Amino acid sequence: MGPPNCCFLGCDWLLLGTAAECVFPVCEGETQGHDAVSLVDERATQQKILQEASLKSVQKWKDTEKELRYVVRYIKHSTEAVVEESERVFCRLIRSIEKQSNEVKEVLRVQERAAVSQAEELLEKTQREILELRRAGAELERISQTEDHTGFLQKCKSLHFPTKTVEMPSTDALQYMMYKTLRGALPNLKYSLDETLEREFNRISDKVMSLKEPSNKSVPEKTKAKDTEIPYNSEPKTRADFLHYHHDIVLDPNTANPYLSLSDGRRGATTRSEPQPYPDHPQRFSSWAQQQQHFGDT
Incomplete structure (x- = not known):
């Protein structure tokens, strides 16, 4: 029967010829200077x-x-x-x-x-x-x-x-209005509208990307x-x-009724038949199953 793989303290043994010695000098012979630790308890x-x-x-x-x-x-x-x-x-x-x-x-x-x-x-x-x-x-x-x-x-x-x-x-006035105005004013209107749309689109895009x-x-x-x-x-x-009126809400645990249980990262609440172990707080609701909420993540 060969030597054990380790001593009481879990130390490795070193084979020297036919004898087996512990490589740690503190562990010599039997357990001297310390209490034995159970491997089962340690595990x-x-x-x-x-x-x-x-x-x-x-x-x-x-x-x-x-x-x-x-x-x-x-x-x-x-x-x-x-x-x-x-x-x-x-x-x-x-x-x-x-x-x-x-x-x-x-x-x-x-x-x-x-x-x-x-x-x-x-x-x-x-x-x-x-x-x-x-x-x-x-x-x-x-x-x-x-x-x-x-x-x-x-x-x-x-x-x-x-x-x-x-x-x-005289047809000059009508001709002027139909040709001069339409060929002048309306193309200018189109140019101004295109310019405005492009400017506003770039502004909105920059705001979204920011x-x-x-x-x-x-x-x-x-x-x-x-x-x-x-x-x-x-x-x-x-x-x-x-x-458009959607906001993230976080329920306040200091005001929650004892029969409400918070869940989903304080974003949801469930009614319980037994009171929850909440600490005393002056703002806690006690009569109705309600609680305050905050907008945002805090």
Whole structure:
């Protein structure tokens, strides 16, 4: 039977020829100067420590996983709300442009109707004058056949053949408005609108990208909330409208009713049949199952 692998203290043995000696001089022969430590107890202690560390590590990673899932949901919900809001804004912008386009068309149509009405009145007058001239021409043709010179001279006095016609309407103003204005003002409007949209888009993009910078962590929470606040002129009705008012809340354990149990990183609470071991606090609710909440992560 060979020598043991280790001594009472767990020290390694060294084989010297046929004899076995402990490599630690403090451990010579029997246990001199110290008490023997049971290997079984030592293993049990180490095993318990490792098991507790394993449970704590697993729980910590599970909590991290839960927090990350919440972050993913929050990012998706927030992004969806912003996308829906941007769609509404651009739809309103398109409707506004269409409205302005219709108003410009209406102005042109009003000017067109006025000019056409004036021209049509002159056209009717011209047609009446032509009809009278044709009648006078027919009368002239008729009296020209008579041999009565006196009668001809008397009847021709009633015949009129004016050379001056109606005053033609000026088309310069209409032409100037339709060509000069449209070819000048409207392209300038398009350029200004494109420039404004590009400038605002770059400003919004820079603001969104700046949210990823670490320096924003030093910005006060109130200022960040104010910057991201979107004003509403009416009551929220859709899911996206309500998401604009979404805030992270953290429940206050100092005010929680004893029959409420906090969960989900102090973001949720569950009613219990037995009171929870909360310490005494002057602000703790005792009559109703309620508690205060804070905005943010603290």
